[in-house]
Amino acid sequence: MRISHLGPRGTYTESAALLHEPAADLTPHPTVASAVAAVRDGTADAAVCALENSIEGSVSIETTDLLLDPATGMRVRGEVVLPIQHLLVGAPGLDLAQATTVYSHPNALGQCRQHLARLAPNAKPVAALSTTAAIEAALAQPGTLAIGGERAASIYGAHIYARDIGDEPGNATRFVVLAREDHEPTGDDKTSLAFTTAHDRPGSLVEVLHRFASRGINLTRIESRPTRRQLGTYIFWVDIQGHRTDPDLAEALAEVQAIASWLVVLGSYPRWSAGD
Secondary structure, rough: OEEEEEEEOOOHHHHHHHHHHOOOOOEEEOOOOHHHHHHHOOOOOOEEEEEEEEOOOEHHHHHHHHHOOOOOEEEEEEEEEEEEEOOOEEEOOHHHHHHHHOEEEEEHHHHHHHHHHOOOOOEEEEEOOOHHHHHHHHHHOOOOOEOOOOOHHHHHEEEEEEOOOOOOOOOOEEEEEEEEEOOOOOOOOOEEEEEOOOOOOOOOOHHHHHHOOOHHHHHHEEEEOOOOOOOOOEEEEEEOOOOHHHHHHHHHHHHHHHHEEEEEEEEEEOOOOOOO
């Protein structure tokens, strides 16, 4: 299986891709958009993209926007939940109190604010495209640090100054596997969908959600994104338990289709479990 992902080598996304398919042929890309484009043009079978973090919430708005863009033709085929343990790394021999800069992905910087203030109080946080790119930048510039993962630190030979510097326990990031088609039913599935409602009609969102609740269908995530067409109008992304072909869910989706202003089923896929 050929999987594209955000690079360079050593990113958490690469680790998630290996967790999804250990024997996959991996290809790093400079952006999420180019990783998804590789699936669209046939040079990859799937793209693994970060979606949400247990501490910071949405990780990549770009992933959501690409899925909602009908031109990409992508569906969610799988999910991976990767435990995250951030390390503070850099070139050997640094005095942490004298470090001037710490590089990392914006989400990683946000997840380590408190520990970072104690470990390197004079280091200014600077955003990088990925945690791996942050490590590369820190190693190239004297007196700077990076927040990254174990795999990247090993690949690039960075010295580890502190482990597990996240501010909250249980840090984990959810990744989605995007492909041209979603997954067949497995008996333990999730479905992602997006919809809009009449923003000027009271109860329009509740009316949609009731279609699932009345059938005992559990919602596991809901997020709103601006439609980009009018202030105060939103697209709702919802993850629910079940496969789109399950009779109860299929019936609920048909009813939602009739009352929502717009609905797209983004894909059904096996639910990730800790034993996967």
